[in-house]
Amino acid sequence: MPSIDFIKEIQRKDRKTFFDDFENSLKFKDKDMENEDSNKRCDDSRPLIADFTEYSPLHNGHFHCMKTAKSKIPDGLFVAVVPGLFERSGRGLPYIMHRKTRAEIAIAVGADIVVEGPPMGIMGSGQYSLCLTKMFQALNTDFIPRGYRPFDGYEKILERISLGHGVAPKPYKIVDMDTKEVIYNGKLEEDNYVIVSFSKSLKKIGFDFKDKFIFVPRIEGVSGTLIRKACSENNLDSVKTMLPADTLRILEREINADRAPLHDLRDEETILDSANNLSFDDLLKLNFFNEKLATEIVDRREKKSFESISEIEDSIFYGFSSHFKNRVLSILETRVNADTISEYINNYPSTVRLLDYRNESVLEEFKEKVLFNEKRFANEIVLS
DSSP states (O other): OOOHHHHHHHHHHHHHHHHHHHHHHGGGTTOOOTTSOOOOOOTTSOOEEEEEOOOTTOOHHHHHHHHHHHHHSTTOEEEEEEOOGGGBOTTSOBOSSOHHHHHHHHHHHTOSEEEEOOOGGGSOHHHHHHHHHHHHHHTTOSBEEEEEOOOTTHHHHHHHHHTTOOEEEETTEEEETTTOOEEEESOOOHHHHHHHHHHHHHHHTTOOOTTTEEEEEOOSSOOHHHHHHHHHTTOGGGGGGGSOHHHHHHHHHHHHTTOOOOTTOOOHHHHHHHHHHSOHHHHHHBTTOOHHHHHHHHHHHHHSOOOSHHHHHHTSOOOSSTTHHHHHHHHHHHOOBHHHHHHHHHTOOSOEEEEEESOHHHHHHHHHHHHHOSSOSOOOEEEO
């Protein structure tokens, strides 16, 4: 099992990187480029397929989506966007492996380039969706593969998105942003909700995504819950049919080197220190926090200092998302203010950070493709 010191070192380095990126982004504060044409491309370049996924770890479902996209666009340059700083997922939970290792697996199974995505664990779902779509724009993306779970009524939603219509999730209904029609009544589960959220964010930034999505039905027989359980128990044989051979090989290597699994570990010392010692005003400044949440934490600790993570969780009311508690824990762990997050998103990405790449030839091709794009959010491409 990795040590807590290993986790703290990741957090320390990522915090420095985050604030370096934040300072870099301030250089672009006064550049309003959101409504410029973002679809210029070099006629000689291969189409770029940008796939966002967490790869925690890369399983057969991810592999199937990658293979399907590559088969539909056989001359495409496949770029995986893998989050990201602080190693926390959109659910606010730690990843199984560090992003550089997740990137290594992506290259091993067929990706050409892996770039670092946003720090999802310290953002709300709308915030990281906006960051991801800005990354698609900065990469001059031609195609976006997305896995989904089919059900009656969802095909109509996908048809609208294929037409380039933004589709917005409203309370218990889905609305076509272009025609204002209600095209579905009810709520969407997470995988399907992500696609709708992406379309809304892409529309918001003025990115033309007509015919860009490649929708791939999810395959059966893969369980993220069982894979995480197997990693915790070091019993990968129980899930080996769910994982590509390269994932198994690299995951076993990381476990043997005490660099995985990371998904059951947090910097509890920092979380407890934040909950017990940050002032009311400092808590109120953190992302996700409001007066109600800050007051509840302060009132609880005045009666008795927090001694465990579970005691902090008990003081966090449920938000709009079922993952709200874990996201709050990640904020207490990283201590990033809401104003900082907002400014960071406004100018994201200030840097396109490469995590891995297949070879020098595809690297040069990627740089030419991205740097040709006159719609520049990113001011540089950096090898991590």
